Amino acid sequence: MTASADNTSDHRWLMQYNIVNLVNQCRRLIRAEFDDSLSLTDPHLREKLAHYAGRTRSQGLQRLYGEIRLALIQLEGEDTLVTPETATPIRRYRGQPIDAGNQATQTDTDDKPHRAGKTLMYRGRAVAQR
Numbered sequence: 627m628t629a630s631a632d633n634t635s636d637h638r639w640l641m642q643y644n645i646v647n648l649v650n651q652c653r654r655l656i657r658a659e660f661d662d663s664l665s666l667t668d669p670h671l672r673e674k675l676a677h678y679a680g681r682t683r684s685q686g687l688q689r690l691y692g693e694i695r696l697a698l699i700q701l702e703g704e705d706t707l708v709t710p711e712t713a714t715p716i717r718r719y720r721g722q723p724i725d726a727g728n729q730a731t732q733t734d735t736d737d738k739p740h741r742a743g744k745t746l747m748y749r750g751r752a753v754a755q756r
Contacts, residue, residue, distance in 0.1 A: 639698055648694045655687040719747045
């Protein structure tokens with residue numbers, strides 16, 4: 627499939643009046659909230675709409691984007707949802723990864739009992755909170 631065929635099939639969804647109406651409402655809300663003008667001829671319009679719908683505080687924009695997604699599912703069928711990885715992010719301290727499961731032992735030799743609790747970082751080492 628050529629690049630021109632991708633663009634043609636990609637913009638076919640904009641030929642539906644109800645979808646274009648919803649997209650224009652989204653564009654107005656995005657322009658008001660984020661001060662960014664989206665073009666209907668932009669090849670990445672769908673991705674930008676999804677990006678701004680995910681970042682907005684406006685329930686109206688989120689609702690409109692949901693309606694656009696439903697209309698696209700009815701028109702084109704189910705699509706693959708692009709989501710960030712659901713894996714737990716790697717915790718870092720000063721650029722170094724921290725192993726959350728590895729609890730460092732106390733290095734000093736005091737005889738005080740230790741409470742189990744939150745692990746703190748001190749000079750690059752994980753230490754149990756006293």
